[in-house]
Amino acid sequence: MEGSADHIDALLRSGARRLTGHQRRLFQAEVTTKLCHGSARLAERRFGWGRDTIEKGLHESQQGVRCLENFAARGRRRSEEKDPRLAALIRAVVEPHTYADPGLQSSRRYTNLSAAEVRQALIDQGYPKAELPSERTMRDILNRMNYRLKRIQKGKPLKKTEETDAIFAHVQEVRDEVRGDPEVLEISMDTKAKVSLGDYVRGGKNPDRRAGRGGQGLGS
Structure with missing residues (x-):
């Protein structure tokens, strides 16, 4: 029983x-x-x-x-909730190294700084290392703050287009017309002319890392 x-x-x-x-x-x-x-x-x-x-x-x-x-009151509090200044410090480090979604499809922002680089930057600024979250947690914090790691891509140069071909063809046509004319002096000049060709080859991405111009910047 x-x-x-x-x-x-x-x-x-x-x-x-x-x-x-x-x-x-x-x-x-x-x-x-x-x-x-x-x-x-x-x-x-x-x-x-x-x-x-x-x-x-x-x-x-x-x-x-x-x-x-x-x-909502259950579980452990997030690092940025326990220390409100942490989010502000992270944003100050990351913002100079971010760019918006090139396609303007979302409010997400991309950064070329890794979680480890952000963490080290905070340490360099005097934030106590023992109080900082781990690299993995820092990655989660960046995601919650709507930042995504994405290395800035190099542009793909346009070597040859219909527009530039037309320019060179016209130059050659003019040269052929005046060739042999003793009153015409031909001068050769090397110039860098710009031709607007629709969308940017970089899709709107930052062309450089401004923090690295004057020296070694974060994430370089």
Whole structure:
């Protein structure tokens, strides 16, 4: 008989584990009322359930109400929440090395600094190393702040286009027309003419890393 009771108790504990939140509390309250004379202390000792949870379930069952869950207050606080200045310092380090989405499809910002480089920059600025999050956590923080690591791509130069071919063809045509004319002096000059050709070859990305012009910059 005792073995049968233990088996039933095990089934009840297993059933409670399959439920969550309000439904679990109501189940525990019903079991406590029918098998433990409504005693949360006895149910805690018999089934191993938390007494506070049982009492909350009994209250919900008796009053016909449902207590609101506060999931946001659970778990560990994020590093940038524990130290509000951390987010501001990270933003100050990363912003000079960011650029917007070239296609303007999202508000996401790209940076050419890795999490390790951001972390080292904060250390160089005097932030206590022992209080800084790990490199992996720093990567998560950057993601939450809407930054994504993406090395700035080099532009692909346009070697030959229809427009430039037309320019050279016209030059050659003029040369052929005046060749042999003693009153015409031909002068050869090397110039760098710009030709606008629709979309930028870089897709709108930053052409350089401004912090690195005057010396070695972060992420160089």
